[in-house]
Amino acid sequence: MNPVKAVTLRGVEAREVDVEVEMAGGLFSISIVGLPDASVRESKERVRAALRSVGVSLKGRIAVNLAPADLPKEGTLMDLPIAVGLALRSDRSPLSRPSLFMGELALDGKIRPVRGAVPAAILARKSGMPLYVPEGNATQVGLVSDVEAYVVDHLSSLLSHIKSGSDLPRVKSEKPGSDIPAADPDFGDIRGQSAAKRALEIAAAGHHNVLLVGAPGSGKTMLARALRGILPPLSDRELLETLTVRSTLGSDGPLDRQPPFRIVHHTASTVAVCGGGSALRPGEISLAHRGVLFLDEFTEFRRDLVEAMRQPLEDGAISVSRASGTVEYPSRVLLVLAANPCGCGWYGDPVEACRCSASELERYRRKFSGPMMDRVDLHISVPRLSPEELVGLSGAASEKSDSIRDRVCRARSVQRERWRRWGYGCNAEVPEKLLRKEMALSREGKAVLIKMANRLNLSGRGMSRVLKVSRTVADLAGESEVSKTAVMEALSYRGETRS
Amino acid sequence: MTRSERALLALNFSVICPGQWSRALDSLGETAESLMSDRKLALSLGLKEDRWERMTRLYGSEWPEEEMERASRFGAKVLFRGDPLFPNGLDYSDDPPVVLYVKGSWPISGPCVSIVGTRRCSPYGSQVARALAEKLASAGVLVISGGAMGIDGSAHSGALEGQGATVAVLGTGVDVVYPRGHEELFSAISERGGALMSRFPMGIRGDRWHFPKRNGIIAALADHLVVVESPVKGGSMITARLAGEMGRPVWAVPGPIVQKVSQGSNKLLFDGAQPLWDLDEFVSFVIGRDSQLSLFPLEETPEPSPLLEEIAMSGGVTADGLADKLGMSVPEVLAALADLEADEKIYRSGPGRWCALL
16 A cells, blocks of 8 residues: 555545555556646646756656545645655655645756645544645644644755655744734724714624615724624634635645635625535635624625525535535635615615615515515614714714623624533524523513513414523623513514505 | 406407496496497497407407406406405596405495605605604504505505505506515515505506506595605696595695705695695694694694604704704714604614604
């Protein structure tokens, strides 16, 4: 058995691939078999040049088999293992123990970073094999603890390490600290809109999906962006999950604990949003995993796109099926939707007149129902402030994002503690039955909820939203019991307006 | 079916202003029936020859029976001029209908108030129409309006919420749902003690000239006409003029002078319409509890909450502004707003803005 191992990606998971080499006499040729894609097939040119640059010249008919032969292989990360396999085979030197190699080769033997380093590191940890990675991937690999990983910058140093045991630098295991970049925009810099800010604080604390409704220019987008700055920093596990997704796309990005924030435009294709495609890539919904997925101008989204997002939002993961099998990408996101109150945007504005006809309004309203809306716990109305109102606001500076985030984190840890037994991390995830049993609704809270549910004609779903949100309101206030005021405040985010 | 009923159906279908012809016949001591056999009489009244021919052809055919059949299949009654159930107030209009199709209960006793206004109303107009109709209906007053979106629709839903009767006068055949979205509303109206009413034959779609004629009926049936919100040009202004000509008291709800949808109703006030400035007082006046609107200060009412007071004073305020003014925290304000909204003391006048309903 040949101990030279490569990795290939299936979704966000790395799979082990054996690199087998056969050399026979005859005219020079290299063929690579075992379901390689175009980028793997091309690697023979890079491999031959790189090997020549370190003094290994290939002769005869060469066959490279990538096993298992029915698993599709893709990407440039096969260059290095193929080169290592060929080099060892041509001077018949053995490899002391099975090892994983990954990296793209330059023609002069330098090694370039590749996609999928984090899943590869996870695979290495699971299998206990050493992993050799390009320098550019070292930081990512360092995030996965308990991995024996080495940094290789050039093919020659790797070969001399294998043959003569010369030292290679170990990848240093390093986790980003708890610091995250300053919020941009900061809540403290947004004038007014305390009601909307308060609602976003609740959304962040309980991981509730939100809908922002307001006239153009009222600040919906800015508020949505500011939400990122008050989310709790990613835990080790969450960080690894988000990096795994990012790493399969090869996007490096800064390594910090800030949750991702992705904006999807309504013209985006279903594949771009949900993932898939011929080359199997995660979509925006997976890139936003453990962070915010922001759909601006939500009412403009195509029905089929909304329909396609339904299942991943529900399950927290999306399966993409191909003839060659099914892969799964994670997709646990905080959904933020933004929309104008009507087609022209000015319905109910104190200054600008709405230009929509009654039937246009009716048609527009109907867009606020359906699969996406069913997952929204908080409706936030964002008033467009007149210059007089902005000036009239008292001089007291608004609270800064980081002090709001402290409160959010405290509320979140209370939730984690409460739901740990059942394996949930936040109020929004908890199924209704469990929530009703364990949420500790006070007597007055229950009384007011029943009274209001009758008066407002709340549906069952509406009720359960109010319950979830009021539990989060109480968590933010540090109250173990859900009080009457918490229920009343939660009711104010219902948003169903009569007209 | 009598011959005169056949004649009225044919007259109604063929002539644009059947009421004028029927008036002219009255003054000559003739009936619609005689018009059918007397070509000379018809021409002397100025009826075009082709119209007369069409009318007599219908009169002689199976069509009147078929029309009655269509109506009864739909569950509508057909009322003819001179019928004891035919609403008599209609005679005051220029062109009173000669036939009315009614689905639902009729007649409905008690005072009637017609509520009219623009289709493209503001949240304020819609709330006022709804609240006014609800108060009227629960006080036993019959609410009348058109079947359109906007103020009309809000008035009907308000009346239904007040558990009272409401009549929608349509500009289409009584069996035609227009606008489409009002299907549910229309069936609720006819099933819950109210009625759909139209002067147009079965199956007739809306046409521009239908609506002023419908407005004439809305004005004629009313003991009081209220214009909630209307731009300077619009159907409601026509209705108000017709009501004024028929001697009905016309009321208008004041609105912001910078809003186009309020300019017409405000102008009516300038032209002498009664200002409807307090919903409860208006309702008491209509049902005859107060014989005269007071010129004296209001009686002291129980102390309202400072929050409600503040919303009532400014109108269109944000939760932010309220918290700022009253020194409350935003969560407190939001909780209190939810309470007031459920009590229908306030409503959302726009994204994140609140107005009081007095």
